[in-house]
Amino acid sequence: MDSTVATGRALDAAEELFYRQGVQTVGMDDIRAVSGVSLKRLYQLFPAKERLVEAYLERRDVRWRERLAEHVEQHEDPERRVVAVFDQLGEWFGEPGFNGCAWINSYGELGATSEPVARQVRLHKAAFKEYVANLVARAGLPADLGEHVFLLAEGAMVSAAITGSTAPAAHAAEATRLLIAAHRR
Template sequence: MPAPISAEQKTRDRAALLDAAEALFYARGIQTVGMDAVRAAAEMPLKRIYGQFPTKEELVVAVLHRRDQRWRASLAEYVERHGDPRERVLAIFDWLERWFTEPDFRGCAWINAYGELGSTSPAILAEVRAHKQAFHDQIAAWVQAAAPVPAEPVTLLAEGAIVTAAITGDPTAVRPARNAAKSLIDDATNRDPEDDGR
């Protein structure tokens, strides 16, 4: 009889499994990736995979949830290096442009998941909505500290830049969005438009 798997091994298995599944789902799409491909990439028996995640849907939700935490933490770390509230808002778009230039950039993982499964999986839809709300709330906090303007236009500018960059393959697609956000902030605070914040 095989020895029971330790809690430490289960933690390592979970991390390896999520790493493998995230890379595959993001690069190739969720529906095109079977569990055999995940098993091969994770170098783990299917029995151990299903011991962690009884269904593929649960695995997808876990991948999205973990990616949300890492993605928004990276954004916050970059934005909050800037002391000036206005610079923090503009830094959102600078961070996005850096992300868009990464060789594995394939657009928004949550929009991609929604496009594939959002209409058929309530659990995935809930995770996508949770991410989008959390992203909005992050932006709202930075915008409210910078100027008396609503967060929604800035959020929509960021979301639109993500989609446009993914479709066109042009990381500079974010720059008009940055300029528009800058104009919103500057108009609300009567700031000199010649100060571009770079």
């Protein structure tokens, strides 16, 4: 099995297991069993579990943000794009197996003890915040509104994970509409 295939299988297994069960409960042997990549090969690719967690978060970040942008950019109206963030979040919250934000979960498990994992979480959150800020700027809204919308999105993610409901996305979308309307007045 070549390196690219083995890496892909390992990351697929890591994403499935880490997201569903948590990082600390999943061992490299579990990754081996699901991926079909030998333990020796896993450790050649990822010399430490921490490196596998980093790679999982990096890859998930790219996929997650691409999916968000693909949904948001379907809308032509710049203000609608800001609210569309929450439409996408609501779809995600309703997916079978939704288990909250992978970065918040990973930070909760390892952020205090793993600087590489904490760094990946900070990078993801900074990129998401920048994306939201750019949407807000393109809509001609004040910059501080980007911070508010970002925090509404983050709160919706946590609330949806805890409640098992898609409602936090709808509530955050409505709060965003109210903020935009208040600005426009």
